[in-house]
Amino acid sequence: MTPSSQNAAMRIPTFADVRIAAGRIAGFAHKTPVLTSRTFNAATGTEVFFKCENFQRGGAFKFRGAMNAILAVADEPRARGVVAYSSGNHAQALAYAAQIKSVPATIIMPKDAPILKVEATRGYGAEVIFYDRYTEDREEIGRRVASERGATLIPPYDHPDVIAGQGTATLELIEEVGQLDALYVCLGGGGLLAGAALAAAELSPACRVVGVEPAAGNDGQQSFEKGEIVTIPVPKSIADGAVVTHLGEHNFPIIREKVAEITTVTDEELVRTMRFFAERMKIMVEPTGCLGAAAAHANAKDLAGKRVGVIISGGNIDLTRFAELVTTGDQA
Amino acid sequence: MTPSSQNAAMRIPTFADVRIAAGRIAGFAHKTPVLTSRTFNAATGTEVFFKCENFQRGGAFKFRGAMNAILAVADEPRARGVVAYSSGNHAQALAYAAQIKSVPATIIMPKDAPILKVEATRGYGAEVIFYDRYTEDREEIGRRVASERGATLIPPYDHPDVIAGQGTATLELIEEVGQLDALYVCLGGGGLLAGAALAAAELSPACRVVGVEPAAGNDGQQSFEKGEIVTIPVPKSIADGAVVTHLGEHNFPIIREKVAEITTVTDEELVRTMRFFAERMKIMVEPTGCLGAAAAHANAKDLAGKRVGVIISGGNIDLTRFAELVTTGDQA
Numbered sequence: 070m071t072p073s074s075q076n077a078a079m080r081i082p083t084f085a086d087v088r089i090a091a092g093r094i095a096g097f098a099h100k101t102p103v104l105t106s107r108t109f110n111a112a113t114g115t116e117v118f119f120k121c122e123n124f125q126r127g128g129a130f131k132f133r134g135a136m137n138a139i140l141a142v143a144d145e146p147r148a149r150g151v152v153a154y155s156s157g158n159h160a161q162a163l164a165y166a167a168q169i170k171s172v173p174a175t176i177i178m179p180k181d182a183p184i185l186k187v188e189a190t191r192g193y194g195a196e197v198i199f200y201d202r203y204t205e206d207r208e209e210i211g212r213r214v215a216s217e218r219g220a221t222l223i224p225p226y227d228h229p230d231v232i233a234g235q236g237t238a239t240l241e242l243i244e245e246v247g248q249l250d251a252l253y254v255c256l257g258g259g260g261l262l263a264g265a266a267l268a269a270a271e272l273s274p275a276c277r278v279v280g281v282e283p284a285a286g287n288d289g290q291q292s293f294e295k296g297e298i299v300t301i302p303v304p305k306s307i308a309d310g311a312v313v314t315h316l317g318e319h320n321f322p323i324i325r326e327k328v329a330e331i332t333t334v335t336d337e338e339l340v341r342t343m344r345f346f347a348e349r350m351k352i353m354v355e356p357t358g359c360l361g362a363a364a365a366h367a368n369a370k371d372l373a374g375k376r377v378g379v380i381i382s383g384g385n386i387d388l389t390r391f392a393e394l395v396t397t398g399d400q401a
Numbered sequence: 402m403t404p405s406s407q408n409a410a411m412r413i414p415t416f417a418d419v420r421i422a423a424g425r426i427a428g429f430a431h432k433t434p435v436l437t438s439r440t441f442n443a444a445t446g447t448e449v450f451f452k453c454e455n456f457q458r459g460g461a462f463k464f465r466g467a468m469n470a471i472l473a474v475a476d477e478p479r480a481r482g483v484v485a486y487s488s489g490n491h492a493q494a495l496a497y498a499a500q501i502k503s504v505p506a507t508i509i510m511p512k513d514a515p516i517l518k519v520e521a522t523r524g525y526g527a528e529v530i531f532y533d534r535y536t537e538d539r540e541e542i543g544r545r546v547a548s549e550r551g552a553t554l555i556p557p558y559d560h561p562d563v564i565a566g567q568g569t570a571t572l573e574l575i576e577e578v579g580q581l582d583a584l585y586v587c588l589g590g591g592g593l594l595a596g597a598a599l600a601a602a603e604l605s606p607a608c609r610v611v612g613v614e615p616a617a618g619n620d621g622q623q624s625f626e627k628g629e630i631v632t633i634p635v636p637k638s639i640a641d642g643a644v645v646t647h648l649g650e651h652n653f654p655i656i657r658e659k660v661a662e663i664t665t666v667t668d669e670e671l672v673r674t675m676r677f678f679a680e681r682m683k684i685m686v687e688p689t690g691c692l693g694a695a696a697a698h699a700n701a702k703d704l705a706g707k708r709v710g711v712i713i714s715g716g717n718i719d720l721t722r723f724a725e726l727v728t729t730g731d732q733a
Contacts, residue, residue: 102434104456123683124436185680344720348517351455351716353683384683388676392724 081322084271086233087264090137091240097136097169098237101125103245108349109362113369117377118249119362120242123354123384127189129310130238130382131155131162131225134260137234138223139166147172150220154178154200154207157186158310158383159225164195175220177210183309185387202303226258227317236264242378243272250375253361255382256280256289256331257311259320265380266327276378277329281360283308284333292316293324293331307336307394310357310382334363342366344395346381355386356394413654416603418565419596422469423572429468429501430569433457435577440681441694445701449709450581451694452574455686455716459521461642462570462714463487463494463557466592469566470555471498479504482552486510486532486539489518490642490715491557496527507552509542515641517719534635558592559649568596574710575604582707585693587714588612588621588663589643591652597712598659608710609661613692615640616665624648625656625663639668639726642689642714666695674698676727678713687718688726 101124109117122130139151150173153163160176167174174195178187179202190197198214200207208224215222223231238261243249252273254265262280269276282289286304292315300315316324324331342359346352354362361379365372433456441449454462471483482505485495492508499506506527510519511534522529530546532539540556547554555563570593575581584605586597594612601608614621618636624647632647648656656663674691678684686694693711697704 107458126439128683347685347723348720351460351685353679353685388680388727391679392728395720396724 079319080229081319082229082233082267084267086229087236087240087267090133090230090233091237093140094133094136094234094237097166098133099125100241101238103242104350104352106350109345113366114373115365115369115375115377117365117379118242118246120238120378120380121352122238123352123358123381125383127158127162127165128383128385129158129162130235130261130380131158132165133237134231134234134264135159135162135223136166136169138228138230139163139170139172141230142221146221150174150218152177152211152215152218152220152222153225154211155225157182158385160190160195161186161193161385163223164190164193167195168193173220175214175218177207177214179207183385183387183390186385189385224317226260227319229319231260232263232267232319232323234264235261236268238380239265239268239378240272242380243268246378248273248376249276249378251277251279251372252378252380253279253281253365254380255308255311255357255360256282257357258313259289259316259324261380261382262328263320263323266323270327278327279364280324280328280331281364282331282333283311283339283360284335286312287333288313288315289324290331290333292321293328296325307339307356308360310355311360332364332368334360334367338363338367340394347395353384353386353391354381355383358382358384411651412561413651414561414565414599416599418561419568419572419599422465422562422565423569425472426465426468426566426569429498430465431457432573433570435574436682436684438682441677441698445698446705447697447701447707447709449697449711450574450578452570452710452712453684454570455684455690455713457715459490459494459497460715460717461490461494462567462593462712463490464497465569466563466566466596467491467494467555468498468501470560470562471495471502471504473562474553478553482506482550484509484543484547484550484552484554485557486543487557489514490717492522492527493518493525493717495555496522496525499527500525505552507546507550509539509546511539515717515719515722518717521717556649558590559651561651563592564595564599564651564655566596567593568600570712571597571600571710572604574712575600578710580605580708581608581710583609583611583704584710584712585611585613585697586712587640587643587689587692588614589645589689591621591648591656593712593714594660595652595655598655602659610659611696612656612660612663613696614663614665615643615671615692616667618644619665620645620647621656622663622665624653625660628657639671639688640692642687643692664696664700666692666699670695670699672726679727685716685718685723686713687715690714690716
């Protein structure tokens, strides 16, 4: 499948959809805390507000989009179930949201997904089907399973209700802390970033929204510069939530229009950031969740004296893996 | 020194002192967040409110007592400096509080204190003097150094202003979440527990305050049962903030009068709890900080349907040590 072959009738979400999502998921999603760090501010000369989606239900922002997408499906088709393919957090989030609404869920996960995420997904009552992310097409498997079961496919990022749901994190952040000069958001398929861009453009129009990718997989940066969606081979990075091959079709037009810049950070910078979060801020953040803070740290010079938002996307990391990364600095 | 040889004119603090402390440290100490966990509540059948002092300045509740004690010293003697002996968090806290008030600080620390704590203490500008906690008397060293320098000795727990400062954590918790049926508090020398008991007795009189010690060092439990302060050899436990040999003289009368029970947990239970906090709640908690939650978990049967407060005392743990503990379950 090429990116342009699907979604003949694409519905690109707007800020109005983010507002609707916020109302819809209220009472289901947590209003997560915003933390600050004197140490980080002193080291960078900025004032940074960390929106802690690692404290979200299911341990990541993904619950917002998944819950919003499930609530947006009509009762009758919803009863036949939902299907998702995901490298991890979306899987858990959809399984969790489905359990809350008593909807059957089937999740297509890579064979090498972190054990913690597989177990958590099953713990929410979902059926897990594995695939090989280096040889098989998860989107094709997802469509086939959904069609066989009459279930609704809810993709991890390329979907208007998912994007709108993810945008509620930024909506909450700006409503709580006020106008921002810049906002750093991790970028995989573009669900969180597109949602953040919709919310920031409306609520803090002068805010420079910056997407952050792992250096090993900068398809978003390439797409942004080229003006069209670029597909890359599956990248290898410790940021397992951001190792996607291309931006979503619903996501790209929003990112192209409302995002100021896409930057990258190395796995070494992610490990250093993960260590900082654990040692100094006492929070567990998964590598993908460190993308925004690592980039803000690297760009401290340009941010001097500014008010900067950073979305911490999630905290789902196997403790054995965490221990390896923080003690050895290993990047593999 | 025997416990009865000091403090001829002992001033036992009351709830009024806790109130004064709250006003004094406002603007210096963080009002730390209260977190809840659906998973913990479901597993125990209780409603637990975790007061997260790991998010306190300096990474532990100790900042409250240290800041209150420093602010309570008159300007002239304060300018000559402060001295503390501490297994770690009080050292950092006093150094930090002293730095904020531009007061010179000297800290007597055990040679085997966690590196992170020694470095953090020096990072706050304090001078560190080491001693051997198995052969030397830190209290005697502290008094000698204070006397040589004309400085004020601020002990880690056996001091009315320290106790009153620590009590502000419980004051905040109850003011935020309302009446509690039980409150679990870690117990080393008794600063946090005595302060908690003062606040709970006044603000939530029906609340059963429970002190929790490492099983390897239950001097508090023995003292509570015997009705007098029992001194034990230096215990060995991963709860390095609670391996003291005896309760403080200012602390014991309050604990005896206002605490309902003193219980213990094993190092294995502490490791399991530390893992739970990291994996499920995404927070870093040091072993000592896990004492209250581990005991509440162990006593879930008696707490069914109850509203339970747990004070998480701190989050200062070297990441290498954390990695060892959570991956191997090693207790040494």
